[in-house]
Amino acid sequence: MAYQQLAVIYDLLMEDTPYQEWLAFTKKHLKPSARRVLDLGCGTGKMSVLLSKAGYQMTGVDLSEDMLVEASQRALTEKQSIQWIQQDMTALEGFNNYDAVVSYLDVVNYLPDLSSVTQVFSNVYHALNDSGVFLFDVHSMGHVEKMVNEIYSVVDERYSYIWFCEPGQYPGAMRHDLTFFIQDGELYQRFDEVHQQRTFTVSAYMDALRQVGFKAVHLYQDFEPNERTLENIDNEDARFFFVAKK
Incomplete structure (x- = not known):
């Protein structure tokens, strides 16, 4: 199974990853009143712990038990209280009334087809409260x-x-x-x-988000501060960020 043994050294492989930029992006796009945040595909919990330290009440979900073991140990070491749950993101159960769901570092790119993408987007939609927001990133084509x-x-x-x-x-x-x-x-x-x-085209992701009920979808590229449109994206070698609001 993917990540079964990789979990132990995952943080070594990712030690140069600019997590602080993901943190800044998240804080920028969440309302000041946001508190409950679900980290979907949390891995070893690096992002969950950073968000917890920033004052959010975190829940981390991942399919890999091995990753969650590492995440739990990280939270203990960092003295952060985080709920860790092992679930498949295509079959989320028991989540509701979250202010935000985040899914970073190309977690969504592990979904094999648009049907699975749409199912996950629907699961996220139903996990959010009426003013909730979904933030995620994907690789460009x-x-x-x-x-x-x-x-x-x-x-x-x-x-x-x-x-x-x-x-x-x-x-x-x-x-x-x-x-x-x-x-x-x-x-x-x-x-x-x-x-x-x-990965899929930007328009395919936008269509799937709107299909499940998200009303406003905003697009960003590579941590840039300004919003992009379908007409001015650079698809050559990019990471796209989506901010979807109910």
């Missing part, structure tokens, strides 16, 4: 085209990996074959993981 058929590698004292990125079966899809070597005393332990991702 151009980013996927740039990544496929490439080989990436990293050699570090603590770990090394080889990453093959292959095109998937459909446009916007890619398959990641990863082989890791993790330091274990004087030896290195090997493990392999496979991840499947897929």
Whole structure:
């Protein structure tokens, strides 16, 4: 299963990720009165903990039990009270009256088709209160085209990996074959993981959001402060951010 063994070293791999920019983006687009926030696909809980420290009442949801173990330990270390729940985001149950739902670092790109995307958007819609907001990001189609058929590698004292990125079966899809070597005393332990991702056009995401009931959908690109439109997006190699309001 994806992330089963990766959970232990995930934070090492992501240590250069600009989490503070995601935090600033979130705070900018939430109302001052917002308190209850659901982190969908929370992983090891880095974003959940940052938002908790910023004063939000956090719930973290992830499919991976291993990721949630790491998240729980992080919250204990950082002295943050966060509720952690293991659920599949395509089948969310028991969530309601949240001021906001966030889903960052291309979590939505793990959904295999538009039917699943629409189902998750519907689940989020019903988890929000009447003035709730949904914030998420996805890769652009151009980013996927740039990544496929490439080989990436990293050699570090603590770990090394080889990453093959292959095109998937459909446009916007890619398959990641990863082989890791993790330091274990004087030896290195090997493990392999496979991840499947897929992205869709900006208009497809907007249509799905409106289909489930979101009234206002705003588009941003790569942490830029100004809103984009379908006419002025740069699809070459970008991360798109959506702010959807009920």
